[in-house]
Amino acid sequence: MTQPKATPVESRGGETHQTAGGDIPVLTTQQGVPVSDDQNTLRAGPRGPALLEDFHFREKIFHFDHERIPERVVHARGYGAHGYFESNGALEKVSRAAVFKKGEKTPTFVRFSTVAGNKGSADLARDVRGFATKFYTKEGNWDLVGNNIPVFFIQDPMKFPDMVHAFKDEPDRGFPQAATAHDNAWDFISLTPESMHMVMWVYSDRAIPRSFRFMEGFGVHTFRLVSAEGKSTFVKFHWKPKLGLQSVVWNEAVKINGADPDFHRRDLWSAIEKGEFPEWELGVQLFDDAFADKFAFDVLDPTKIVPEEDVPVQVVGRLVLDRNVDNFFAETEQVAFCTQNVVPGIDFTNDPLLQGRNFSYLDTQLKRLGGPNFTHIPINAPKCPVMNFQQDGHMAMRNPKGRVNYEPNSWDGKSPREEPGPRESPAAGYTSFPAPVEGPKVRQRSETFSDHYSQARQFYVSQTAIEQRHIQNALVFELSKVSRVDIRARMVSHLLNIDAGLADAVAKGLRLKEAPKPMPAAKPTRQDLKPSDKLSIVKNPPKSFTGRTVGALVTDGVDADVLAGLRKALKAEGATLKLVAPEVGGVKDSAGAWHDADEKLEGGPSVLFDAVAILPSKDGVTALAHLPAARDFIADAVAHRKFVGYSAGATALFEKAGVARDEGFVPLNKAGDCDTFVAACRKLRFWDRAAAER
Ligand code: HDD
Known part of the structure; x- marks a missing residue:
């Protein structure tokens, strides 16, 4: 066991007034004024009215009243830990990013989360888990804001607010909490065929992991890596847990939520306290334009995977979480991930969802953290030099001295300047990959995004019989909580396009009076893709009881x-x-x-x-x-x-x-x-x- 942490008073102290008796610090107001009585308000006589001039009382209550900040609009419930990422150098030639240099150890902070529930919801909700990693690299912060499922419900960020509204509690009644088992969620899903692949994952055992330590993580989108020579390679990021994958069964999840709603956060916290540091390998799937052109799906479509059998995952480093937070609010709550945080050597693609996310995260942090200076908060501050002419604003903590606050300037020649390169120079600033862009301005979904069923089927047929049964049972459970029969039937229509056996099991489980017809599909010819064993948890057991x-x-x-x-x-x-x-x-x-x-x-x-x-x-x-x-x-x-x-x-x-x-x-x-x-x-x-x- 690690040593107990410093007492709150010690860690809040610094230089302190001392009590007359010796080494105990004196309680003070925020202004540093020593307090003589923290038990009784100031009043006119022992039984008289309270006095407005009681500055200690007013300051204490004022601060308490403002303790809460808005919870995240999604992923409100989460738990974080510190660690490091150690690169094995396998990406050195593919990306110029310092984080990928051989042997480079980069401090990281990871926050795991559930998506739909509020901050106080239970850990074992059936839900996607967030897996967000902040790498404090020597060239600035890189945020890989991923999930434990490699695809997403929607292809266009325009639909994100609708999706989240539909999944969260219904607005008139304010329930259900942290559950999609209600009409609005399934109404939206059943009217959104592009979500069918994600539906297979979310209603599989992936959405009820045994612990954060036993789940995979995915960057979801196709990103780019850019080499020192300016060559671009497409990449999909994977986190592979060293302890292997493990999930609970639904009946267990329901009971864990009652027995220990903090089951996942307690598990992570205890493992780290015990010195059993959770570890993941960072894997990448790398491919070029030629592969992207011949691949049966669009690599810019976030509702599709690239099967590991087509492009194997190569290990490029490891992530170790070895330190719990000292203060949940300061670190886990205030950490602000932004998909736009990339470093030289890592770049975006035109995945429309990713492009939309790049706006949303920065915007949401302003609301949550109250001003543009959230990067001054220690958990968000880069661990490399930060120099620019941005200034002032709420809670500014980095306030440079001197007269120069603009660029170009002709003062001492020591104020920061941009560094255009050459690109191969390690000091070169961030340059975007010059991907050519042309085309008419349109609001149009690419035809190449239109096959919504083939990979959904591939996922389903890749599961063992027991895992398939869990998907059937999950869908029956969820749809049994939907009151409108037409929504239940509409879902079964989609399932008919995925697998007849699955549709039949769900229709029987719901006892639909009439067999629905298959949903007309944008691309009627669903492809029968080869099953991929990597998609099953049961087919890939850890072969060890370590960590259990x-x-x-x-x-x-x-x-x-x-x-x-x-x-x-x-x-x-x-x-x-x-x-x-x-x-x-x-x-x-x-x-x-x-x-x-x-x-x-x-x-x-x-x-x-x-x-x-x-x-x-x-x-x-x-x-x-x-x-x-x-x-x-x-x-x-x-x-x-x-x-x-x-x-x-x-x-x-x-x-x-x-x-x-x-x-x-x-x-x-x-x-x-x-x-x-x-x-x-x-x-x-x-x-x-x-x-x-x-
Ligand atoms: Fe998001 C939070 C992951 C699509 C908008 N998202 C958030 C978090 C994770 C993800 C892990 C929690 C970060 C933390 O721990 O603080 N989100 C994803 C993934 C997506 C995705 C893997 C699809 C591939 N998200 C997505 C879209 C939008 C957003 C399409 C908006 C257009 N997400 C947000 C947000 C949040 C957020 C509103 C809420 C709190 C926050 O950002 O910091 O901006």
Whole structure:
């Protein structure tokens, strides 16, 4: 564990007035005036009216009244951490950016988020996750503002406000919170065929990740990298988690939201506090104009991927998150990402959505952070020199001395000047890639953006049977919350263009009285693309239990050897053991040793763990089996296909809970059995048990 942080008073102090008694700093007003009484307002007599001249009270309340800033209009709920990006040099020839020089270590700040819910919403909402990274490079800040899904709902930024309005709570009633399971969302989606590919991703397990540490990230758009010689290469960015991908199942997500609404932020925070620093590889898909011209889809269309089988992902560096924030507001809340923040060697393409984003982010920060000087806030300030003649404004913190505040000028010759190049000089300023542009001014979607179903189908058919079933169930759940039958039917019409089996399962799940007809498509000939194994989570398991947690349900008399064996085996795997006991104080093991519990049973349901061990003693199990939370603990673990380690005493609980043992159950009778259990846990879920699921 890291050392406790400095107390708030110390870290807020600096030079302080000292109390008469010695080294405790004296509380002051914002003006630095020492305060004699912070418990009572100034009043005329002990029972008299308050006095307006109480400047300490007025200042304190005034400041409190202004503590909140507007939450982000989307991605309001998020959690951030500091780290670094280390380049392996593979992009040196492709981009002149200093961040890609071999061995270059660039400080970074990452903020993960959900999109639709407000700042206080629960972490396990079914939603896209934001994955925004600020690289404080030597040549200025580069922001890669991505998501955990590589495509987007819409192709044109004009539709973004409509999309967000439709997804968020409905304006008359102010609900539902953090959920698309309502009429407005599905009305918009079903009237927006370009969203169908994204629909497949969002209603797959990708939208209920187990943790931020176990999800991929994507830059979504095609960007450009530009070399020192001025050569441009198209690029798509990928973040690949070192611990592999993992999601929860929907029933688990629903329960986690109740048991621990902060599940994802707590997970990230704890991993970093424990020194288990989450890590991602930065991968790139690189391609040129020739590939773009022959590729079946438009690389400027943000609703399309380039399959990894067509253009493999090359690793160009790694991101490590190794430091939690000191102050959530100062860092996570005030961090301002802008897609327009690029550095020499990284450039935009004509993806219309990206072009629109470049306006929106700068604009929104002005509103959120209250003025044009948000780049002066430490979390947003570049870590390289900043020199220009912009001045003044709200909360200006960088106020240069001297007379010169314009350019050109004829003063001392030391004020900043632009540096046009040559481009190959490391000092050269940012130059845009001179992509030729011509054409009539039109409001028109390119024909090359019009196939909305082929890649949606490719995603669906690339999933395993269990993942396909999860998509079917998610769509049935969502559309069952839609009151208008015509909207439900319209969605099924789209699904008919994606996969007949999927459409049939959803239509049956909704019990539609009449079978809808396929939606007329702009491009009727849907292509049957080759399935891409990389699109499935289950087909790409991590083969390790590292970073995961076993929840062990224990009572007095728990076998001391088994407990020690389990702790050892999990430690060797890089995993954690948490003890769940009827009382939080803990339990006494068979050898009489005391173990503090991490959770009281009712506060530590099995949904919070990746696998469970049910280890009551034979004496302890009778009382345990009477507790509903104990029966739920095992019943849920089984329903969620978790691996179960168990002591001989546990079988009485299984009987009470109506749970049948299968090959996903591993007996833990002696310390040596624990390695077998941990080896089974590496598969993460015993999916074969899924046969029981509808
Ligand atoms: Fe956005 C925030 C990701 C399309 C307008 N967006 C925001 C965040 C992420 C994304 C991760 C949170 C950043 C943070 O943690 O502070 N957005 C995306 C991706 C998109 C996308 C991957 C499509 C590829 N966004 C998009 C469009 C628009 C916006 C088309 C507007 C035209 N996004 C915003 C915003 C936000 C934002 C309103 C809200 C808060 C903020 O910017 O800082 O400007």
